[in-house]
Amino acid sequence: MPFILSLDQGTTSSRAILFDQSGTAVSTARKEFPQIFPKPGLVEHDASTIWRTQLEVARSAIEQSGCPAHEIAGIGITNQRETAVIWDRKTGEPVHHAIVWQDRRTAEFCAKLTDEGLADEIQSITGLVIDAYFSGTKIRWMLDHVPGVRDRAEAGELAFGTIDSWLIWNLTGGEYHLTDVTNASRTLLFDIQALDWSDRMLEILDIPRSLLPEVRSSSEVYTSTCPELFGTEIPIAGIAGDQHASLFGQACHEPGMAKNTYGTGCFMLMNTGSKAVKSTHRLLTTVAWQIDGITEYALEGSIFIGGAVVQWLRDQLGIIQSSEEIENLAREVDDNGGVYFVPAFAGLGAPYWDGFARGAITGLTRGSNKSHIARAALEGIAFQVHDILKAMALDSGTELRELRVDGGATGNELLMQIQADLLGVPVVRSEAAESTALGAAYLAGLATGVWESKEAIARIWAERDRFEPGPGSPAMQANLGEWRKAVERTLR
Numbered sequence: 001m002p003f004i005l006s007l008d009q010g011t012t013s014s015r016a017i018l019f020d021q022s023g024t025a026v027s028t029a030r031k032e033f034p035q036i037f038p039k040p041g042l043v044e045h046d047a048s049t050i051w052r053t054q055l056e057v058a059r060s061a062i063e064q065s066g067c068p069a070h071e072i073a074g075i076g077i078t079n080q081r082e083t084a085v086i087w088d089r090k091t092g093e094p095v096h097h098a099i100v101w102q103d104r105r106t107a108e109f110c111a112k113l114t115d116e117g118l119a120d121e122i123q124s125i126t127g128l129v130i131d132a133y134f135s136g137t138k139i140r141w142m143l144d145h146v147p148g149v150r151d152r153a154e155a156g157e158l159a160f161g162t163i164d165s166w167l168i169w170n171l172t173g174g175e176y177h178l179t180d181v182t183n184a185s186r187t188l189l190f191d192i193q194a195l196d197w198s199d200r201m202l203e204i205l206d207i208p209r210s211l212l213p214e215v216r217s218s219s220e221v222y223t224s225t226c227p228e229l230f231g232t233e234i235p236i237a238g239i240a241g242d243q244h245a246s247l248f249g250q251a252c253h254e255p256g257m258a259k260n261t262y263g264t265g266c267f268m269l270m271n272t273g274s275k276a277v278k279s280t281h282r283l284l285t286t287v288a289w290q291i292d293g294i295t296e297y298a299l300e301g302s303i304f305i306g307g308a309v310v311q312w313l314r315d316q317l318g319i320i321q322s323s324e325e326i327e328n329l330a331r332e333v334d335d336n337g338g339v340y341f342v343p344a345f346a347g348l349g350a351p352y353w354d355g356f357a358r359g360a361i362t363g364l365t366r367g368s369n370k371s372h373i374a375r376a377a378l379e380g381i382a383f384q385v386h387d388i389l390k391a392m393a394l395d396s397g398t399e400l401r402e403l404r405v406d407g408g409a410t411g412n413e414l415l416m417q418i419q420a421d422l423l424g425v426p427v428v429r430s431e432a433a434e435s436t437a438l439g440a441a442y443l444a445g446l447a448t449g450v451w452e453s454k455e456a457i458a459r460i461w462a463e464r465d466r467f468e469p470g471p472g473s474p475a476m477q478a479n480l481g482e483w484r485k486a487v488e489r490t491l492r
Contacts, residue, residue: 002073004445005061005234006437007054009079009163010242011100011264014053016061017434018072019441021450023460025434026067029060036097041104041346044097047085050163051170055229062230069230074221074448075171076238076440078245079163081186084138086149086160086211092174095158096146098166099138102265102304102346106137107355118204125201127185127192127276127285129353133302135162136188140205153208160211162187164239171236173226178214180239181295185287190215192276192287195295218244218289219443238443242436243267244289246406247298249439250430251461253454256398258389261436262409265349266306266385269298270392270400281391282351291446291454299395301350301388305359307409309343309377319370327412330375335475338363340486341376348490351391356492363482378412379476382419383483389423402426406435413467421473422480431462 001021008015015030031053036044062069082101087094099105110130113122119130128134139160143150152158161169162183168176184190184197189207191198197212216222218240224233240248243261247269250259255273260266269288276285276297288298305312310323320326340362342348347355361373393399402425409415410429420427432438445451 002450003065003067003071004074004076004441004450005058005072006076006078006441007058007167008242008437008440009050009054009077009167011080011102014050014057015437016054016057017437017441018061018065018067019438023432023438027061027065029057029064031057043100043102045083045100047087047094047098047166050098051167054167059230069234070232072234073450074235074237074444075225076442076444077164077167077236078240078242078436078440079167079183081162081183081241081243082133082135083163084135084142084160085163085166086139086142086153086158087166087169089157089159089174092169095149096142098163099141101133103138104132104347104355106132106141107347109137109140110355113204122188122201122204123278125191125198126188128188129282129284131353132355133349134186134188136201136205136207139207139211143207153211156210158211159213161213165213168222168236171225171229172223176223178216178222180216180218181287181290182218182241182244183239184215186241192285192297217291217293219291219447221447235448237447238440238445240289240440240443243269243300244287244298245439245443246436247271247439248289248442249432249435250404250406251458252404253458256396256401257404258392258400259404259406259435260385262306262381262405262407264306264308266303266381268301268385268388268392270396272297272299272396277395279391279395281395282353283388283391283395284350289443291443299392301392303384303388304346304349305343306381307407308345309341309380310409312343312345313374313377319373326374326378327414329371330378330414332371333375336376336379336479337368337372338365339368339372339376340483341373341380342486342490343377343380344490348487350388352487352491354491357490360486360490362486362489378415379418379479381409381415382422383480385419386422386480400425402428404428404430406430406433416467417470417472418476420467420469421476424469424473424477427467428463429465431464
């Protein structure tokens, strides 16, 4: 039986999972790495640490499985998307810490671009809104603020990449500088219709083309790893940003199907097929994947703070000792007691796109307690998801029939029930807990013949749990008005 190794490089950890042909995880290895916060609103990673931890977990997953490396048919890579790295082409040394997708240092620059009236043009080219979230303004910041970087970039000495590119560079000993269409579509530099880097966006952001990687499809044999890394060469055959990989892993292969990943943030994608739907509700139009020359698109809504709000309650507020305690604490009350929690710690993403918004807890009274705050935190995640999915339905003209979900927070059954009540449609948890890593494996397996088609992959997908809207649905939906008032208080 052939195996596929999935490298899942996330915001807080590097993971590797070895899958067999049935889509079952044979072995898993994970390693956290430090988050770097130079100032409030700034988030960085040490790119060298990312590479080191990713290599360590890949080797560990192979060793745990007992599978000889030569039996691995291919590697699929999925990654935190908009995080930006620039490195020296000769030495492979990064010129600065990687600037993470959550980082807000370029918010003022983004506001300037908006004030210059560029929003519509940029959206028509890239499918994106102007926001510090995306890689392009991060690149511009490093060119302008790290000594010598602009001159070296213009001389062709440096390379830019999202994390997939950085991993491939290192996996191939610096021989290959490439990315796929999904990651390229998140940079604010990519023309999603022409499927190439946009000269106009490079002009607007003053970025030299020589920095950029070659753009390839999401499923093909690109190259192989250096033999010394795993004792043999292993084909690298699939690449997709984490949310695109999750959409694929959830078998949302048909237009109108949607998924949400509840991770550090929350990320909803709806498949729109061969049509790039322009959003009129401040959602993103993005490339879903490209396979065998066929490009499919998606609408996306991004929430910057999802499960991270639970970590904040644990680490900063101290009202729980572990993330798992949040559900029992929230169940101690029947409702939120009029308390609303808008976790705008890093601004607000779709559909508000306010980089200057800040978090707020509203409706507090003398009767409010930590259980109300815990429940309001869970509801705050679900309310944000509701807002985006309703905007998706309006943009696409397709009413949501069900929401497929994955990510760590889906283990919180109260949150899943709140979500179903708010949406008024079933929330479906799949049998495969690792949809993101599995999606990357599927893309690599399609290219190497492990799976013959998308239809074969869809037959593997199985439902584990289904949360139907319950008796609490009318009450939850009645709270939407107060939620919107709470959001308005956080906006700039």
